[in-house]
Amino acid sequence: MLDLYGSQIGSRLLLGTARYPSPVVLAEAVKRSGTEIVTVSLRRETAGGRNGGAFFDMIRALGVRVLPNTAGCHGVSEAVLTAKMAREVFQTNWIKLEVIGNHDTLQPDVFALVEATRILAGDGFEVFPYTTDDLVVAERLLEAGCKVLMPWCAPIGTAAGPLNLSALRSMRAHFPEVPLIVDAGIGRPSHAMTVMELGFDAVLLNTAVAGAGDPAGMAEAFAKAIEAGRQAFGAGMLEPRDMAVPSTPVIGKAVFA
Amino acid sequence: MRLIINGEPETTAATTLSQLLAALDYEGEWLATAVNGELIHREDRDDHLLNDNDRIEILTPMQGG
Numbered sequence: 001m002l003d004l005y006g007s008q009i010g011s012r013l014l015l016g017t018a019r020y021p022s023p024v025v026l027a028e029a030v031k032r033s034g035t036e037i038v039t040v041s042l043r044r045e046t047a048g049g050r051n052g053g054a055f056f057d058m059i060r061a062l063g064v065r066v067l068p069n070t071a072g073c074h075g076v077s078e079a080v081l082t083a084k085m086a087r088e089v090f091q092t093n094w095i096k097l098e099v100i101g102n103h104d105t106l107q108p109d110v111f112a113l114v115e116a117t118r119i120l121a122g123d124g125f126e127v128f129p130y131t132t133d134d135l136v137v138a139e140r141l142l143e144a145g146c147k148v149l150m151p152w153c154a155p156i157g158t159a160a161g162p163l164n165l166s167a168l169r170s171m172r173a174h175f176p177e178v179p180l181i182v183d184a185g186i187g188r189p190s191h192a193m194t195v196m197e198l199g200f201d202a203v204l205l206n207t208a209v210a211g212a213g214d215p216a217g218m219a220e221a222f223a224k225a226i227e228a229g230r231q232a233f234g235a236g237m238l239e240p241r242d243m244a245v246p247s248t249p250v251i252g253k254a255v256f257a
Numbered sequence: 258m259r260l261i262i263n264g265e266p267e268t269t270a271a272t273t274l275s276q277l278l279a280a281l282d283y284e285g286e287w288l289a290t291a292v293n294g295e296l297i298h299r300e301d302r303d304d305h306l307l308n309d310n311d312r313i314e315i316l317t318p319m320q321g322g
Contacts, residue, residue, distance in 0.1 A: 016322030026320075041321025042289060044263040044314070048282040052317020056287045059318070069321045077294065084296040085289035085316050156322070206322035 002201055004179055005126040005147055011036045012226050014067065014181065015219065016206025023058055025215050030062050033219035037065045039096055042086055067128060069096035079116045083125060095120060098130045106156040110137045114144050121145025130183050133167035135174055142178065149178055150204060153195060154185025157207045161191035172199045189225035196229025197237065261312045274302040289316045
């Protein structure tokens with residue numbers, strides 16, 4: 001089981017709820033993925049709250065945990081206020097903390113992220129920080145009160161897959177006891193399996209599932225890949241080598257002339 | 258009085274945050290409200306008096322990644 005702030009979670013796939021063709025498709029993808037945690041956001045609307053209410057009712061009917069996000073926030077005060085408003089609505093101390101620092105790459109502003117984490121952790125929040133793969137930033141986030149880290153593996157929505165395996169491997173080695181969830185940049189199940197083989201604890205996905213031809217089918221494919229990657233990590237994989245090694249024993253081989 | 262509601266200028270006769278939500282036809286337990294950058298809890302909306310040029314944010318759950 002995956003331990004996230006004291007909660008025992010069975011599935012190692014966290015699923016975003018944005019950009020699905022329809023609510024029905026979203027619900028089917030959530031079901032087929034086996035996920036126990038979905039991310040949601042807060043937004044302005046003009047329909048008197050009824051659109052948000054209908055969406056929230058649908059999410060609650062799925063019976064999964066909600067991880068609210070601060071997507072689109074660009075500064076400490078904006079992110080902190082959004083987190084507090086999310087707690088008011090969703091009645092959870094969990095918050096996926098996003099503080100965006102660059103419009104083109106949607107790279108987190110790690111300085112603001114650490115500061116916002118400090119404020120929110122002091123206010124009882126359990127912060128899931130969307131961060132880079134920088135070890136020093138990770139240290140600061142842990143000092144600020146995070147018990148989970150969520151490094152990107154590529155910019156949000158790019159589907160580029162893990163661009164810096166070495167950095168992700170270092171992060172795993174440096175923080176063996178901290179739950180590490182890869183957030184952002186995963187495009188296909190093999191990407192998810194790769195990071196799970198590195199020993200990551202979970203994967204957070206959205207666009208790769210929502211944008212697939214068959215989102216529910218893709219959600220299930222990701223679930224299988226994540227499980228396989230986790231099992232492979234636990235089973236211990238061979239390290240690659242340069243020279244060939246015969247897999248069939250040489251002893252007892254017949255000699256013909 | 259004049260207010261900025263979700264970024265748009267509005268004129269209202271409401272004097273409290275609760276009255277404003279009712280006047281705008283907002284309903285439900287899934288709303289979050291902030292005035293001038295401060296969260297106003299659900300239970301405090303009846304007592305929260307509005308002032309000219311207050312900036313009101315009313316947010317609801319939406320799809321997110």
